[in-house]
Amino acid sequence: MDTFASSLLSFAHQLFGPGICPGDWVWATSTAGALVALFPVLGAVVVALIRKGTGNRYDTTITAAIGIVGTVAVLVIPWLLLNGISSTYRAARSEPKSSGLSSAELATFDNDYCSFIGNQKQYLGGGRNIYESLFYPHNDKLEYGYYLIALIALPALALLFVKLQANAAMRRGPKWPTRFFWIPFVLLVVLSGGVEANAAVHLWLGFVPISVLGIIPVALVGPPAWSTINRSERPPEKPQPEPYRPPPPPPQEPKQYPPTAMAQEPQLAAAPGPVPVPPGSSAAGSSRYRRIRQLGHGGFGTVWQAVDNQLGRTVALKIAHAPDRDTEQRMEREARALAVVNHPNCVRVYDLVEEPDGLALVMEYLEGQSLSAVVDGNGPLDDIAAGRLWATMAGALAAAHDKGVLHRDVKPSNVIIDPAGLAHLIDFGIARSQGDSTLTATGMMVGTPDFVAPETAAGAPASPASDAWQLAATVSYALAGQPPRGTRETPMAALMAAARAEPVSKLPQRTVHHRLLIASLDSEPRRRPTLTAVRREVEGWLARAGKSPDGPVTRIITPQHTSQRRPLR
Incomplete structure (x- = not known):
């Protein structure tokens, strides 16, 4: 040498x-x-x-x-x-x-x-x-x-x-x-x-x-x-057995439960199949839940703030309008989705019950404002708050994806900011496990047009990459105050713009997240970073900036100014 x-x-x-x-x-x-x-x-x-x-x-x-x-x-x-x-x-x-x-x-x-x-x-x-x-x-x-x-x-x-x-x-x-x-x-x-x-x-x-x-x-x-x-980063695929799908029960008299079974607390099903509904009092006309005030109302149903008379806790009661089979499937799907996802930033489901006026989903009550209300009222978030929002929601969605559950309607109004400034993902109303059959209702639009991924707007099946696109669009809204493709006069015009994969022309420009937003909002799903990659990238930037990724995403909201908003379809 x-x-x-x-x-x-x-x-x-x-x-x-x-x-x-x-x-x-x-x-x-x-x-x-x-x-x-x-x-x-x-x-x-x-x-x-x-x-x-x-x-x-x-x-x-x-x-x-x-x-x-x-x-x-x-x-x-x-x-x-x-x-x-x-x-x-x-x-x-x-x-x-x-x-x-x-x-x-x-x-x-x-x-x-x-x-x-x-x-x-x-x-x-x-x-x-x-x-x-x-x-x-x-x-x-x-x-x-x-x-x-x-x-x-x-x-x-x-x-x-x-x-x-x-x-x-x-x-x-x-x-x-x-x-x-x-x-x-x-x-x-x-x-x-x-x-x-x-x-x-x-x-x-x-x-x-x-x-x-x-x-x-x-x-x-x-x-x-x-x-x-x-x-x-994708784990090697393993052959998955065909999930068991029990046939729908034939019309017959309701099953008689023995006294010991009736005394047990029913558990939600973690696999596709009928979700058990507790027999007894609620179907007979008396309700376990005392309703306090209406929190939201939409085409699908109504959400109430209620009190569990047995446990004494405040809950959110989501009651469907129409007691048809498609509505029941949707309620059961949301219950199953939330029952298997365990993440501190995902709303928790407690029960699925028969109320006198319809099937009801009993969920965790979240006091706070929707992200859309926070941005409309206080203006766009800064880079630190948006980074925390992105990292937190990416973790919540990744936890859902690990259980095979897709959200399919991530948008600003489905993110609740609690009084401590922490973000929570709600409304898995159109979520379903990967491989589940689609809804039987015709004309059902999956997602909100301004925040729907291009491939799902064009009719392709939803995927984790679709949820990642919708989350990036939500973060872009939080930074810019408008959807990444801008707004259209009608929902149909917005849906057509999404299906044509029109360019995202309303991205925030003066933000450190600009390049990652462009990558995450790519019209081609395979070119987008995964939620895990996004979370690592954003948390790395927050660490270099000397900020904790689990801090508040905006200023703390005082209780007198809070309101629960759960948009429904």
Whole structure:
């Protein structure tokens, strides 16, 4: 390796070794340091290219490959070259013939230049090494301060930019693989203590500028496409057994429950199938729930604030208007969806009961305002609040998707901000498990036109990517005060605009989330980042901004100004 180091030094001398102060070989040393700095840059570029094809898949093979590239490019080759250059200078001073340099090159070593340099041979190859310069006493305090600054500050500055190169190579992914770059670099600095101190100073002077410029080629490679990331983060598909779907019960007399069974609290079904409805008192005309006030009213039904007379807690009672089979299916679907999702930012379901005026869903009562009311009343959110909203709701939807439940109607009016400023996802009224049959009602529009994903507006099946699009549209509304495609005169016009995948022209411009919004609102579902990727990206930005991702998404709403809003269809 000493031969390669001397050849590199000769090349550096030919490349840039002017005979001016501080000397041709001093300049060549800085040039050699710049050439050594190219190896960490090359390693970061190679890792960025690997991630172009693998995304965020870090199995044993890929992790080992990144580790080997980082160790070789940042530690092994630079360490061998730095020590080889130092050995070349020592040999040129003591045994010129064994240095690997030509006679013409050795002849210039004896030239004196600036007064503070003196003889180049003595300056570069006859002084103390790094450890001796830093840890042995010096008679000249000014000289000691010079070495202290040059041999500590310059490597520290180079470490910063090597780490930035690694961060650029790991964009749109976890940052832990960057340790394969910065840890070897720290070892490089520690293990290079035997290098001649004066030579090391000029090597680092050449190393630092290339480390700064090296961020550019790594950034030009670019991060992996969102489709690659989504594919790499998707767990391997396992064959799923066909879910059991019991046939609808034939018309017959209601089943008689034994007294012991009637005394038990009924449980909601976690798998597709009929949701048990408690027999007894409510069907007979008496209600367990005392209604306080009406919270919302729509085409589908009415939501009441009520009190559970048995448990003494306040609940939200969602009662359907029409007691037909399609309505019951929808109520059962929402009950099943919420029963299997356990997340602090998803509204909880307690029961499904027969009330005197129809089938009723008993849910957690959330005091607060809808996100649409907050934005309409107080103006758009700032980047911190919007980031918290995005990360929180992405976690809630991801929890639902993990259980196979799609929401399919994420929009500002279906996000409730409680008095503490925390966001909650409500109204799973058109949610269903993936694979469930669709509603039998004709003409049923899935989702709200201004916030519906292009593929579902065009008639394609809903997917987790559709929920991700609707959440991004909701965040865009929170930042800009209007839907990403703008508003249309009629719902049909808005639906047609969605089906044609018209561009999102009303995105907020002055926000740090602009690029992630563009990616998440892509008309092609496979190119969108997953909710997991979005959450990681946003939480990473919040952490760098010194903010907690689980804080309030807006100012705390005082109780006297709160109102429960649950839009219905």
